[in-house]
Amino acid sequence: xxxxxxxxxxxxxxxxxxxxxxxxxxxxxxxxxxxxxxxxxxxxxxxxxxxxxxxxxxxxxxxxxxxxxxxxxxxxxxxxxxxxxxxxxxx
Numbered sequence: 001x002x003x004x005x006x007x008x009x010x011x012x013x014x015x016x017x018x019x020x021x022x023x024x025x026x027x028x029x030x031x032x033x034x035x036x037x038x039x040x041x042x043x044x045x046x047x048x049x050x051x052x053x054x055x056x057x058x059x060x061x062x063x064x065x066x067x068x069x070x071x072x073x074x075x076x077x078x079x080x081x082x083x084x085x086x087x088x089x090x091x
């Protein structure tokens with residue numbers, strides 16, 4: 001049985017493709033770090049919002065905010081680690 005991809009799956013796949021674009025990895029010259037950092041923050045905010053909204057076990061707002069902050073920082077550190085590995089491998 002084949003299921004249709006949901007909106008969250010489409011956003012996740014699109015985000016991963018944007019972060020690992022061959023054009024971005026093959027670029028030469030100076031890397032615009034402010035643009036990359038803005039992209040990382042935006043992706044982390046959207047992912048943290050979606051993940052904290054999906055957690056149905058905790059309904060209270062303070063718990064959702066704490067989980068959202070945790071998700072934000074975990075996703076940010078993962079993206080920064082991947083970006084630093086790409087930078088190290090490109091030099």
